[in-house]
């Protein structure tokens with residue numbers, strides 16, 4: 224008789240960064256929307272995981288964890304209406320080329336195309352650009368499986384729609400989304416290095432206004448880069464006045480990392496989906512060994528925020544890989560960190576050492592508290608829940624909506640318990 228091979232349990236499931244080990248009892252990969260409905264209605268606690276690129280336990284659950292990566296992929300373009308309906312697990316890396324084939328585009332993208340559309344929208348993921356809002360602002364309809372297993376189709380005519388898209392996974396399982404599109408466009412990307420900090424601080428408004436999408440990378444000390452994404456067909460920006468050096472070879476935002484991971488620079492024209500993200504879909508984005516935090520302040524408070532953070536450069540130095548400063552247009556999403564205020568988003572790529580990073584994050588939060596900074600929902604933060612609730616004028620409405628759609632807290636977890644007041 225052949226001895227039986229002992230069953231080895233699957234390795235624990237972690238997020239991309241590896242700082243969160245999910246505590247779910249089981250992981251399910253439903254292959255149809257009706258299977259999602261059955262799973263949800265037959266379990267007391269359910270969570271949904273996108274591609275796992277968030278840095279906190281927002282997607283965790285003590286019950287059943289659903290991944291939608293095996294739902295049939297749907298990319299349904301409506302050229303006349305300039306919309307696309309996608310299945311929730313679709314990644315931007317999959318979506319971009321499909322839209323480009325139709326001569327269509329999204330208005331903006333985050334720094335990496337690896338993430339799922341539903342996961343990005345649930346946390347209000349954003350790119351940069353004075354006039355570009357978070358990606359969720361371009362969602363016109365959502366298919367949502369609620370706690371009872373019902374499939375709701377909600378669109379902008381629904382009274383609570385502005386509360387539904389940036390959901391933190393707390394309202395139900397999004398199985399499909401419809402996104403607004405614009406005609407396809409080309410972008411040239413180029414980088415200025417060695418920009419004097421004082422120029423960035425004094426000229427920030429002119430710098431970000433100069434192109435479709437602009438990012439400032441800095442270590443808050445000597446090293447500062449400006450990444451320009453110029454939408455072709457619009458007036459060409461000129462940032463020579465900043466005193467920066469126009470890079471004549473590709474660069475990575477973090478010193479010592481290979482620029483091959485980055486999308487083409489040196490002003491080589493290319494389609495929007497291959498220039499707006501900083502990182503290429505086929506490679507590890509960023510450094511791959513990191514934690515991240517990010518805070519949104521009112522655009523008019525940028526100068527105060529930059530001064531407060533520069534004063535902390537010595538505190539940050541031992542744990543900081545790089546910071547990125549971007550602008551985000553205001554939107555109406557109840558839990559969008561740019562809710563009703565044009566924002567500047569101050570991002571930190573940390574070393575992957577949660578214990579060393581936590582006290583520095585707390586110092587940053589203390590420094591930005593007078594500015595009512597709103598943390599990125601998908602990153603590391605410890606903003607006191609009361610301060611968080613106070614800065615979101617529609618937080619109570621969101622909690623009431625949650626109570627209505629999920630009265631037994633099926634989609635609740637430790638993260639929502641901590642950050643969302645009882646509805």
Ligand SMILES: Cc1cc2nc3c(=O)[nH]c(=O)nc-3n(C[C@H](O)[C@H](O)[C@H](O)COP(=O)(O)OP(=O)(O)OC[C@H]3O[C@@H](n4cnc5c(N)ncnc54)[C@H](O)[C@@H]3O)c2cc1C
Pocket residue numbers: 239270271272273274275276277278281282283291311312333334335338339340341342343344345346347348349350390391392393395396397398508509599601602
């Ligand atoms: C290298 C790197 C670079 C990044 N750059 C940016 C950036 O430029 N801009 C930015 O804003 N953010 C950025 N992020 C953060 C990232 O965009 C967000 O964390 C985003 O939520 C990740 O999407 P995901 O599919 O991995 O979601 P996950 O991390 O898997 O989930 C995030 C949340 O969405 C919920 N969710 C996922 N799928 C569903 C669904 N189908 N239905 C309901 N809820 C769902 C989860 O429950 C969870 O609450 C970056 C992250 C990394 C690792």
